Amino acid sequence: MRIATFNINGIKARLPRLIEWLEETRPTVACLQEIKTMDEGFPADAFEKIGYKAIWHGQKSFNGVAILADGVEPIETQRGLPGDDADEQSRYLEADVNGVRVASIYLPNGNPQPGPKFDYKLDWMERLRTYAKTLWDAEIPTALVGDYNVVPEDKDIWSPRALADDALMQPQSRDAYARMLGDGWTDAIDTFNPRGGVWTFWDYQAGAWQRDHGFRIDHLLLSPELADRMQAAGVDKEYRGREKSSDHTPVWVELAD
C-alpha cells in the first residue's frame, strides 16, 4: 500500500490538481493538510467520483485536514489532537485504513518566534509526542504523516542561513522532532535519502521553485511494524511545477502488503 501526504494549500483552489494527482499516482491513502474550508464546503462528491472515500476536519479560512482512502471508508479513530480542550484549530485527524492507523497532521508554523505562536507550536509538538506514545504502546501499526513545519537538519534545506531565524529551524523545534525519532519513529524519506537534499516545499515568492530554493518539512513517521514493511519513499516533485500548484509537493511511502 502507498501512504501519501499533501499540503494542498486550499482544497477549492487546488481541486483540479488534486484530482489529477490522485488519478495519476493512485495512493491507497492520501492525507491532506490546509484544506482551508469549513466542513460543509468539502468536495466529497468529487472524490467519490474517482473512487475515493474521505473523512475531514475543516475550519473556516485556515488549517483543516482530511484523509482519503482508495475504495474503502476510512474508519475515524481520533479528531483533534488530545491534550488541550481549549485548542479549536483543525490540525489532526486519524483513521484506520486496511488495518493501518494513519494520522493527517498539520503542525503549527510557529512564526513569528519568539512569541505565543511559537509557544503554541512547541506545546503542540509535546502533545503530539505524548499522544503518539499511546499509539506506540498499543503496538498499532501507525503512520503519522503530514506537514510538520520542521526542517529536521541543515541537510534538509537549500540554505540554512536563509531561514536561520525562522520557527521551522529553531533548536527547540528540531529537538522536539528529534525526540520523536528518539522514541523510535522512522522518518521514511530520510531513511531512503540519508544525505539529505530532498525538498517538499518551495515558496511561491522570489522564484524559489526556479532556483530550487526548497526545504523538507512534510514527513512520514512510521512505527516499527510499518518501518519493517518500507519498500520505497519519495516526493512527487513534478507537481510543484504545474499550473496553479500548491507550494508543497506530495510525499509518499510504499509499504509491502
Added chain:
DNA sequence: ATGACTGCCTCTGGCAGA
C-alpha cells in the same frame, strides 16, 4: 538591499502561510 506570491473571506485589504 528590498521585496518578491497565493488563498481566504470580505471591512476586495488584512491576515496567514513558511
